[in-house]
Amino acid sequence: MDVESPFQIALLHDIFGNPFHPVSLDPSWLTSTVVALAEGIYQGRTFDRMPILADALQDAGCDNDDILTHCRDVGSHVRGCWVVDLILGKG
Template sequence: MKGEKAALAVLVRDIFGNPFRPVIVNPSWLTSNVVALATGIYADRAFDRMPILADALQDAGCDNADILTHCRSEAPHVRGCWVIDLLLGRE
């Protein structure tokens, strides 16, 4: 039971992020590379590309630790991931 609750908590954090620290996307981060990566990750469910997205976001000037840490996290990601939805305007 505890294992199930822990797994569920990880998925909830992936979908909703931290509600006490809302993040706003700086439009300058939405380069064609960032948007293409986010779109591909969403469409292909290719969450193994999240660290590449973090690098692209950093190259675009993103210094938001919550976003970058989440993208580089080895925790499971699912469609509905708050970072992908934020970048694609699906919030």
């Protein structure tokens, strides 16, 4: 395995999530706070704010471990992150 492989795997996971375990988003989780945070993260590429998005989602009633764990993952996130795109309807 070369040096780039772990980075590429993490990048693919950030963009596509787990294709064998699709995640659905409950519309009730899309509070104005959640949407504003996701939009700010997307536009400003401020992916260091993903844990704040996780907290806002949890406050809105989200109990999906895949979503919350991904947001709190200290790995790198990029524009195209599946959680942000899911919230913003870009997926």
